[in-house]
Amino acid sequence: MMRIKRLEGYLESEGLDAFIIGRESSICYFSGSTSGGLLIVKRGIEPQLLVPKLNLELAKEQSRDCYLKPYGQKDLLELMEKILGNECKSVGVDELPLSLFNKIKEKFKDKVFRDREDIVWKMRRVKDADEVRLLEKAGELASIGMEAVREHLEEGVKENEIAAEAVYEMMRNGAQDRAFPLIIASGFRSAYPHADVTDRRLREGDLVTVDMGAVYKNYRSDITRTFVLGSPTKKQREIFELVLNAKAIAITKYKDGLKCSEADAAARNLIKNGGYGDYFIHSLGHGIGLDIHEPPSIGEGNSETLVTGNVVTNEPGIYVPKFGGVRIEDTILVGDGDPKNLTKFDETVEDLTV
């Protein structure tokens, strides 16, 4: 009930009469349910979880702190009307499909709907002890998956076969799912930060970037390692060391009270000074929790500060078109003292050469 109470506090302080939450992960955050639908929080009444009829029984098992209202295809807007009433004028919103948002605006002309996902993210970006426990477990499962990858990397194996082994070990060990479609980017494809999985066969000399995570009780982890098949070349080694040094200097900035942009700058400057500035083409990291990408972004433009309870990735990378790329990533818990790494796995070029 704590989370709902805090959201109700924001309604008060932000001058909102109600809040409509359409983002499935946020519904889960506040209600405990993966049923989807819409969660309406309105001052003075119990939170109402509008749940698709077919998920009513599931929501009964999972949900806490809210009143369940099942709906069919046709009666969602009517149900909303009954709950919101005439007295709600200013309504905050956390994500809706565009078509539904337009229907809602059309139907409720007397109300103003404000995109206030920032309020929900302000809460969700600081993880509580229960969440940290699940994120730690998700991190352990990711490390187990990465070990399975290492065991199966060899010339001739296909990218999708590597992915199969990783997901298999994570799920056998308790993951309910992979956290996102795996990236197994081998050879020239390792120059694509967000490559997918193909049936390309690994070859001697390949860089193989493996980016993956596990879902444990709806919480996600994220880890990347780049492996080298055979002996690393001088250039591969040079890129590797720069990335690792960038990661090491960045982690010293994952501290309560420091700006997100500082961590990014530390890594970016190091890579720039090493001559690869044009090839680090994404932000240093992102928040993670029920979603794989959450605020805060650890990026150049973000002057928000990190606080205790943030869980964020640290993932510098260098991508040279046609040549290949290296990315090393861990999921990090920001605390009062040193940050805690939730995804432990070897990271030196020696240890990642197979």
Place this chain on the structure above:
Amino acid sequence: MMRIKRLEGYLESEGLDAFIIGRESSICYFSGSTSGGLLIVKRGIEPQLLVPKLNLELAKEQSRDCYLKPYGQKDLLELMEKILGNECKSVGVDELPLSLFNKIKEKFKDKVFRDREDIVWKMRRVKDADEVRLLEKAGELASIGMEAVREHLEEGVKENEIAAEAVYEMMRNGAQDRAFPLIIASGFRSAYPHADVTDRRLREGDLVTVDMGAVYKNYRSDITRTFVLGSPTKKQREIFELVLNAKAIAITKYKDGLKCSEADAAARNLIKNGGYGDYFIHSLGHGIGLDIHEPPSIGEGNSETLVTGNVVTNEPGIYVPKFGGVRIEDTILVGDGDPKNLTKFDETVEDLTV
């Protein structure tokens, strides 16, 4: 180029000056790229794929028929301004995150943005020969996954272990991913149509509903079977037969020119007459392709007609709270003659008893 040309034809006939596509799967449909970003189709110029800087190289490899414009965090709206110009007044949209949609509306006050995802779905819901080939392959992979499930079902095994085996076999055999988080709903949980995967151990007498699919070159399949652990009880058998009979009568309605609601009604009436009408709590089926849920819905309210090239599921189910449920689902290609089943697997209660 055919697909883009057809969309340009709709711009003309629907009085739109441009179209902004934000749905990742639709971007893939028109451009071939999984890069995400925004695809802008405007009369008189080449389609412009605004691609996040980090995915530029990937988009270069994957995309066809469009001009690539990389963007960073800050310059998306400016880039849009240059492309849309003053002359675009009426702009169609296919899905955007709500926060971006609101920013776009705020910046381009001279333009009207219309939710016209219906235009894109009108195209995407009729699959061409290339798409059918990929959907067939995705269907085969789903059947392979289901066979792995059958081989591993036994007392004491956990739901997540079953899921691991299914995903493993699909991916080893060429799937790039699972099509959606698997549903392994055993015992009382089989009464939840959209249950997730837990660490519950299977028990003698359980119904075990397994709903899963594969992704092959971005196309998805969807299959469900309910297994029985041990000998089926009289009631389990009764529910099973009703579901199978409903599926059998429904499939005769998967024909070019028939209404979607007819198929649903055929199944629903049969289940009603069997005394379980209150326990069939979802639509009979849904379209499937690059997304797992696409139009058309095979549901009560949908008077659209099926046409050759539609790929839709046929999935009647009966869910009795506390007792359990049965759902049998296949992915079906609607054609000129008999519909074609893309996900072949045994379906009788005898064959699904392990």
